[in-house]
Each structure stands twice: as structure tokens, then as C-alpha cells.
Amino acid sequence: MEMATARQRNPRGQGDRLRDDIIEAASRLLADPDAPPLSLRGVARAAGVAATSVYLHFADIDSLVLAVADRHFSELAKLLDDVADETAAPRDRMLAGCLAYCEFGLKQQGHYKIMFENPLPVPPDTPQEQAPGWSVFKRLVDAIAEAGDRDAPGTAELIWQQLHGIVSLRISRPRFPWKPLAETVADAVGHLLDGNRGLK
């Protein structure tokens, strides 16, 4: 029964603010990685609004989930940019980005699952560069290229898969005696980067 405090109606011309509130509410509900599947009525309840009001902004829950995911992809991209700005050496910058990715996933487990653990309901003819999360992957490729790797796209593919495994398994196996996160990430990336030709 997580009712929001009573809303007052938005002023004229600002009806879109409800859209934000609904995304916010859905995001709150999805934060719990073990949350039951999102329901339209549940979201409306959490947003403090009539069930039917959700229809004013979203055709169905799928497009709402997509909007939530989009929001968090932007958030993650911004986070990665911030981290990159704070680090000078390209290789350290790349590593810091990888660690930040994992920390984001482990702090926001429910959101991470929405973003990366099932196919998002995107139209089937969407080009890769507009696929959800593309901007995040692109940042990884660029960081790896700047770190001097001779096959940045290939290495990025490997490293992304490694990082995702690190996050995903720690979410699904919280009781496994994992090594400390920073150590694991540094170790894994160190091995995968540029074939580890004695660079480390």
C-alpha cells in the first residue's frame, strides 16, 4: 500500500509533469530487484493518481518500462562522463569507468536488471546506434581505444560481457564469497585489455 501523498492537479500546459511523476514512481517500484512485475495499477497507486491516468501518457506498461530504462541509461552515461573527467591517464580512466559501471549495477540492482537483463520492448527495426544502452557501450569502446587497445570494438565486447557477468552474478548469487569488486574488475580488465601483452 505505498500511496504517494495526495497530488494536486498540474497547471495548464504542464500536463507532461505527470509523465515524469509516473516514470519516477515506476522507477521507485523497480528499484527492488525482487519486486513483483510492474503493474499499471501499482504504478498509479505509487504515483498517487487514478489508474486510468497512466493511459494519458503511456500506451501500456512496456512503453513505461522503456521510458524508465531510458532515464537510467542517461543517468549511467552521465555518471561515466563524470568519472572520466576526474581521471587523467587513459588506462586509469578506462578502468575507473568499468568500476563505475559495476558499482552502478550493484547499487541500483533493480534498474540494472531492467536495463540489461531482458530484451527491452524496442521496435524490431531499430538500428544498433539507437538501441537502448548504445551510448554506454560507445563510451566503453572509446575509452578502450584511447587506452591504446588495437582492437577496441572486439575488446569492448569482451569487457562488457565480463563486467555484466560480474554484476549479474553478484545480484543473483549474493551469498557466494566473491572477491572484492575493485580487485575483480582490475584483474579482469587487466587480462582482457589488448590481449594483455605484458602491458600490466
Next chain:
Amino acid sequence: MEMATARQRNPRGQGDRLRDDIIEAASRLLADPDAPPLSLRGVARAAGVAATSVYLHFADIDSLVLAVADRHFSELAKLLDDVADETAAPRDRMLAGCLAYCEFGLKQQGHYKIMFENPLPVPPDTPQEQAPGWSVFKRLVDAIAEAGDRDAPGTAELIWQQLHGIVSLRISRPRFPWKPLAETVADAVGHLLDGNRGLK
């Protein structure tokens, strides 16, 4: 409306056969990675049995899901043993096991998700060695040790995470232009094994 053909009642003393049929039916429903959440009534329907009959063998769906997962963990362990028996050289054997793990996950996407993509409803005081999937992880550690790695548990942790990422992302991003599976696995494992100290 996927009704099974009409059942006849099991003979006396063989009531446990329904238990198997229910697990079978649930497994069938869970094979689809995009299947809606398992429902008790759905399983009963698929097993061709009254909804209440599920209670004769399972207290709730959680324990049914656990039974399904257990079954597939055994199946995967056996598969890995079979693969190991067919390969002589320790390093090749290890690599073949890794590839088999990924192929299993990609062929049985729904089951893989149940097994590895969320915490299974196991009692919180279960020791690691009885955690679901432990036997699979143990096989990986052993295979890595036999391949001559000097830190088999540590390397196994890294490789497991890598393999899981490979499978999980290919399930959730089916339209991403992934490299061929065997190539990716060989490449990743080659880098991670024993610090890749020029062994390859």
C-alpha cells in the same frame, strides 16, 4: 490454452509420478525466456491436472521452481561430464566445458535464466557446497586446476563471470552483432586463464 492430453490416475504407490509430471510441465512453460511468470494454475493446466493437485507435491510455486532448477543443474553437470570424457588434453577439456556451458545457456535460455539470473528460493543458512549450481562451479574449478592454473578458484570466479556475461547478454541483446560464440569463448578464456602469461 496449452492443455495436456487427459491423464489417467497413477496406480497406488506411484503418486510421486505426478510430481515428475508437474516439474516437466513447469519446465516446459519456463523454456521460453519471455514467458509470463509461472502460475500454479498454468502449471496444473499444462500438466493436465486440477489446480489443487499441485499442492499434493509442492507447498508453493517457489519450491516448484527450485525443483525445476535442480533438475537442470543436474542436466548441465552431466553434460559437462560427457564433454570432459570426450576430450583428452586438460586445457582443451576445460575450454570445451566452457563452450558447452554457454551452448547450454543459449539453447535453454528460459532455464538458464531460472538457474542463474535470480536468487533461487533456498533457505538462507544453506552452506555454499549445497547451494544450487555448486556442482557446476566445482567442475569448472577442477577443470581449471587440471589445466595447470596456479589459482584455480580465483580464475574460476573470473571465468564463470565471463561466461555468464557472454550468455546473459546474448539473451538480453539478441540483436547486437556478437562475434561467433566459439571464438568469443576461446578468446576470453585464453586471456583469463593463469594470467595469460604467454601460455597461448
Next chain:
DNA sequence: TGTACATCAGTGAACGCGCGTTCACTGATGTAC
């Protein structure tokens, strides 16, 4: 040999609940004349 009884392997009706979706409605705020 018969027969009463216990057990086993399920069934079927009924309940209350939350869900997605529809439809007509409300009431404040702006705009045209």
C-alpha cells in the same frame, strides 16, 4: 471367501483479490466575441 474399512490419488466448486481496460464524466482555466 466375503465384507467392512482405510488409504491413496486426486477432483470441483467456491471465495475474495488485483489486474487491464472501457466509458462517461468533472471541474478548473484559458479564449473568442
Next chain:
DNA sequence: TGTACATCAGTGAACGCGCGTTCACTGATGTAC
């Protein structure tokens, strides 16, 4: 300046459905005497 009307930002009742769970029940098969 007044007033009719349009628009905007939602609401509330109602529907049919599938769900988990309860409860008393059925009917075949074995067992005791």
C-alpha cells in the same frame, strides 16, 4: 467588461478475467478380520 465555449488534466465506476487458496468430496485399490 461579461459570458459562452473549448480545452486541459485528470477521475470513478464498472466489466470480465486469471489468480492462489479453502474445503468437502470421489472413487479405485489395498488390508484386516
